[in-house]
Amino acid sequence: MQKKSLSVNQNGIISPQYCAPYAVDLAIVRKVMTLVDSFTVTNVNGKTVFNVKGSLMSLHDHRVLLDATGKPVVTIRRKMMSVHDRWQAFKGESTELKDLIFTVKRSSIFQLKTKLDVFLANNTKEDVCDFKVKGSWFERSCVVYAGESLTIVAQMHKKHTVQSIAFGKDNFMVTVYPNFDHAFIVSLILILDEINQDAREAAQN
Template identity: 30%
Template sequence: MFLFFKSLSRSVHEEQQEPEFKNNIELDGHCTSLTVWRKSLIASCNGFTVIDTNGNLAYRVDNYMGHPEEVVLMDGSGKSLLTLRRRKKLTTVDSWLVYEGDVDEECGRDKLSKRPIYSVKKQMSILQAKRNVLAHVYREASNKRYAYAVEGSYAHRSCKVVDESRRVVAEIKRKEATIVGISFGVEVFVLTVQPGFDPGFAMALVLLLDQMFS
């Protein structure tokens, strides 16, 4: 199944002819384009499989069922990169903390960075909802000024991450294609990341959107 998906991934990227970003960050380098498959490589788990343009496994998530309190993003070899933890507060707002590192399951000891590198909060404001704002990203948990906003519709796989200057740094696009009789739906989509923005963190935002809006 994974080898079959790699061939589909190559076909998806081969069909992309020009970048879809128009007024974005202009930096040296190229955009990172990833094919995201909303399916774990482990049959008994929910998760994600992420393939790069060469058909290689870039990221994977296969460590949860349902709506967990913690989600771990791993690289292709299974090394934990980021740990996402739901904030345990008496509030109706879905909020998460993003840490570097993981948890040593054998010893039960926390190997995470002591402080979260980002916090992400689901947008509940009616005024912000009119702009299709899904979530705000803060550099520190206590920071009241957001660094990035996520806008669009995750259900339709049409989202963009913008910075404070309204520049698009990452984008989720639904990929419509029919290859050897198979149509891509919302379970397979493309994540495009601009130079200067961490693709791993962009994928972490995808995981949080999936938890908040699936």
């Protein structure tokens, strides 16, 4: 299973154009003092790589990752009535099963720290996950592993700046390892954020 996953990685899970033969550092800026939380993803030179679209009404069950030109790359949708907080990612703006790229679910229902299992669309049995996400969104720290192995494909960590505090922005960095799809990693981070939003709202109620 892991060999199969790693061969897919070389070609790009979402698209080969989002793979590089070297490690890619991305900065993610999340505006947290607006009616609609917004994400902008830039490279180390400050050039926009991705944006996220989501209206106030649909924010918690539907988000679209856009490239720098505004073209839809991935649509992320929460699967309703699922026990493990199940999320699905589709090509472009589609939500049809034929365009499914991957599915994400919690490893277990009750967790102190987030653990997510990721299954590619062709892994229909879901006996073994293709990727695993471990970490804490509140600490802005997480690691993405290939399958059940200790092979790391991406890491996220908090970036503290004076500007981020003053302007109500939440900045963090993501390092995507060589030959790995950074659009896929950004999609996983969006799902992590959604799960965090749900947890925060539950704590307030």
